[in-house]
Amino acid sequence: MNDKKNLLVLAGDGIGAEVMAEVWRLIDWLDRRRGISFAVSEGLVGGVSIDAHGVPITDATMAQALAADAVLLGAVGGPKWETLPFEVRPERGLLRLRKDLELFANLRPAVVFDALVDASPLKAEIIRGLDIMIVRELTGGVYFGQPRGIETLADGSRRGVNTQVYTTEEIRRIARVAFDLARKRQNRVCSAEKANVMESGVLWREEVQWVHDNEYPDIDLSHMYADNCAMQLVRNPGQFDVIVTDNLFGDILSDEAAMLTGSLGMLPSASLGAADVSGRRRALYEPVHGSAPDIAGKGIANPLAVLLSFGMCLRYSFDLKAEADLLDRAVNGVLDGGLRTADIMQQGKARISTGVMGEAIIREMDKLSG
DSSP: OOOOEEEEEEEESTTHHHHHHHHHHHHHHHHHHHOOOEEEEEOOOTHHHHHHHSSSSOHHHHHHHHHSSEEEEEEOOOGGGTTSOGGGSTHHHHHHHHHHTTOOEEEEEEEOOGGGGGGSSSOHHHHTTOEEEEEEEOSSGGGTEEEEEEEEOTTSOEEEEEEOOOOHHHHHHHHHHHHHHHHTTTSEEEEEEOTTTOHHHHHHHHHHHHHHHHHOTTSEEEEEEHHHHHHHHHHOGGGOSEEEEOHHHHHHHHHHHHHHTTOGGGOEEEEEEEEOTTSOEEEEEEESSOOOTTTTTSSOOOOHHHHHHHHHHHHHTSOOHHHHHHHHHHHHHHHHTTEEOGGGOOTTSEEOOHHHHHHHHHHHHHHHHO
16 A cells, blocks of 8 residues: 555643654554555644644644544643743643544444453453444534623622533534444434533424434444433443433543543544545544643653554544454454553563554564454
């Protein structure tokens, strides 16, 4: 395969650069062993961009992102920049990427690897074999609705305002993503909202039902209030296949589902835009974990989440399913072999560094490739 795939790498802050270094190993392996070439460019986002340019992301870097086939991001933020005004903090760079790239669908898989069943805070019999996909609407809802802000009232007190707002098309397009994914999984979608107390929740439920009835009648659709969904994720997570929900509830539920697996350091994510006439989608891939400034520079961060995020990039942006499957098998093999970074360390296993974990994945891919 000689056609190069245009990838923008934004390592970001904290452990971002450390874990991203292991992706470069994988990119090199794909070139050497599979003949798959990537045209990789790099840029700054978050605190490192603020330090260099005074803004969390520059217009030039945004232009790179808009031109790329996919963007791979490490992490943003840290205590160094926490005192800055809200509108120029590192996280605003990530929000601008999502907004300007029109990445409305966030995919957060929560998968429990057999070797890590005992790392979960839940009993093994509850989470063994867990494989959930949470589909979160990413560019609407309370995080972007207007009006918003903090105002001083006549009596001197203050009021904070955020607006929850959704339209028919915003809901229908995220529902279609969930239903399409379900067709490739177990054919089940659960839609989570608060239709009992929120008009936006009523609209959400009605529009998801419309998409089901008119376009995906073969899918098993259920509706659940978001607070009950949060409870059920702890009580009986195996009942779920694909969960589709709004921006706010998706933020909360996906983090809860993530911890069922035992470590944020294991979890990838993908944020996708609408398909153009050629079928191409703008896309951003990033690990769920944050910048972890407390361990930055120590070489102990878990690189598996960013490697698996790159695996999602191979699958969804570059149509390299075989290579994505191979990476998943390699991760399983390394974990079955007893190698662990600090965040997933278990008694009787071998504790290794970020770099050694990356090397182990490459060796396992070599072995699996024959």
